[in-house]
Each structure stands twice: as structure tokens, then as C-alpha cells.
Amino acid sequence: DAGVIQSPRHEVTEMGQEVTLRCKPISGHNSLFWYRQTMMRGLELLIYFNNNVPIDDSGMPEDRFSAKMPNASFSTLKIQPSEPRDSAVYFCASSLRTSFGTGRTNTGELFFGEGSRLTVL
């Protein structure tokens, strides 16, 4: 089976431009996460979708960031306008979230895509 697929792998753009990052989760997974990784802040959760519905976007830094998941097999993260401080590696990850009778959810294993390295000049 294919893993999580992200595009583009690398993006170099100028400040003020719109950036759109794309993600195709693993088929059958019902949870999708967008993370951002920088040397200074590590891996930060930006937004979480469950069954295509945004559940928590508290990690989205500003109104310049938006994310959508129009169907179970596709999600986008958009930055408009982009700024140099947005430069980072953006990871999409998916998982299968199930609940057991005790309230315990599944292992929580996230499957990460290869990431999109964004450089804003």
C-alpha cells in the first residue's frame, strides 16, 4: 500500500506569495494531521481532522494559514500571504482512530508523509 503522499516535496517562493501544500492520506485512515517542524520549535501540530471534519485548529499560527479536507483522500494546507518565518518542513500524517470500550483509543501510530520543505525568501 502507498503511504501518505505529499506534494510538493520542495517549494521556494517569495514573501507575499500564496503557497498550497497537498496531502493524500493512507486509504482507510480517518484521521489526518498537519505538523510543522523547525529546528527551534520541533514538531508542532497545526490542525487535526477526523472523518474530514476539522476538530482542532488551535495550532494554526495565524489567519494566513488555512486547511481543508474536502474528502477522505485529500487535504490542503494553504498559506496566504507567505512570510519568511513560515519556512519549515510541513508534514502530513494519517492514522486510524478507533475507540475501545474502556475509552482507550488505538495505538496512536501516526504515519507521516515525506514532508514538504518550504522556503520563503
Added chain:
Amino acid sequence: QKEVEQNSGPLSVPEGAIASLNCTYSDRGSQSFFWYRQYSGKSPELIMFIYSNGDKEDGRFTAQLNKASQYVSLLIRDSQPSDSATYLCAVKKDSSYKLIFGSGTRLLVRP
């Protein structure tokens, strides 16, 4: 205080030695604990998870959990140069979807 703390390293060990990676967490409600490995320029991949106090072994890897001390560790026996990577500790509450990552410890295994 960060929710998940790790020493950034690098931790340098000779080939064949035991590498010990440590992680502390602040939320006593945390129930699930994960170790991810991330090679330079690559994405994180899950190595092990542990729920219960004590040790859990998988091949050369052993995860250790002490909830009273809010401490989780990863031991790598017979370290190989191919183990050189950044190791990320992550924790979550059982009722939560949110996986909180530490900043990672960089491990270097010298041939």
C-alpha cells in the same frame, strides 16, 4: 516547562554499545508513550510504543516507563551506525488524539 522534554544531544556512543535515550513529561494524565526515529531529511517513523509501567522489548530496542517519575526511556542495544538519527519522544492522553512531541535527541553511533 515544556510538556515533553528531551536532551537535544548529540549523544555519541561507539558501535556495539548501549545507547540510552531519556524523556520526561509534565502531564500526569498521559497514558500512551511513543518513540519515533527520524533520519536526517526524512519523516518520523514509529519504533515502539508503551502503555504500562516497566519494560517493553522489541529486538534491540527496549522502552522503559515510570509513570510515578514521569519518565520514559529508550535503550538501544548493540548500537549500529545505521541507528544514527534523531529520536523523538511523544506522549498522549488515551482520550485524546493529540500526540505531543519532544524536540528529539540526536544519536551518533561511531564505527
